[in-house]
Amino acid sequence: MGTNPNPKLVAILGAGAWGTALGNLAQTNGHQVRIWSRQGSQTLASVIEGADIILSAISMKGVSSVAEQVKSLPVSPKSIFVTATKGLDPQTTCLPSQVWQITFPDSPVVVLSGPNLSKEIQKSLPAATAVASSIPSAAEFVQVVFSSHLFRVYTNPDPLGVELGGTLKNVIAIAAGVCDGLQLGTNAKAALVTRGLTEMVRIGVQWGAKMETFYGLSGLGDLLATCNSALSRNYQVGYQLGSGKTLTEILANLEGTAEGINTTQVLVQRAKQQYISMPITEQVYRVLQGEITPEQALSELMLRDMKPEYH
């Protein structure tokens, strides 16, 4: 741990891959870090007591229940909530930051998202990320706590866009994995990822996010990382589907959380309700459901009606 003249108290909720990596980054910067896990011996109350930052790296399925548990406890008025989860709540379609903000309407909430494969960060490889909040000073506070020579943290004024980028790219990462599992080549992958970004922008802008955010670290940046790395669980799910495994077989051996599976379901519903065209997402959904094979999904995508690139 380095010496820090102004150490902060950082409470991390979730001792999974990402919570642990973020805890290490803050600790290396000389901050005091406490990590809470539902399986650990420390109580949630003792971990969050007096925290400057309460950072959630809980997978989406647990966010609402953990937020409710935190709500039942005394929270320091100085605490800033940071969410690092990349998903959508299946019941409400809320983003993780919305769950935290609804639960704590008077507290600042900051989204942290970017091309951040935790295994690389744990190996002290350099990376960059974005922090975004409706309260810029809260994002700047988090920027200072996590920034280092190995982790470059940018502030961003569009929390919705930053959070959507990290969430939506998981669906395209599954598709990219399928593409590689089927050995379709570099041209196909480039086309898929580019058109995937178009889908992310289309639904993201309709959701209320700024278009340019999707071309930054939390959008294109995370899309490139996740679609090109076997370290990505979402990519791995797709790759194995493309290699002929069933989702049940894949999930039985998957290490950690692949949020894109659940996100795809929520997204397909939202896109249908709002008449938004998301052909790649729709095919990913059908493959995940076992309705069609990856080869059929490819043919569906290639044989769609002809159209202009920009529409």
Ligand SMILES: NC(=O)c1ccc[n+]([C@@H]2O[C@H](COP(=O)([O-])OP(=O)(O)OC[C@H]3O[C@@H](n4cnc5c(N)ncnc54)[C@H](OP(=O)(O)O)[C@@H]3O)[C@@H](O)[C@H]2O)c1
């Ligand atoms: N890994 C990465 O590279 C990375 C990078 C950026 C963002 N993310 C995002 O960060 C989130 C977590 O990812 P991860 O890789 O850390 O996943 P993970 O290794 O599977 O860890 C998930 C964590 O959430 C906890 N959790 C799940 N449901 C819970 C509940 N109901 N109550 C309390 N705790 C619960 C788990 O606790 P148990 O261990 O007790 O189950 C675990 O600590 C995901 O949304 C992911 O998309 C991950």
Ligand SMILES: O=P(O)(O)OC[C@H](O)CO
């Ligand atoms: O392992 P994944 O697919 O959840 O990806 C991890 C991060 O989101 C990459 O930024």
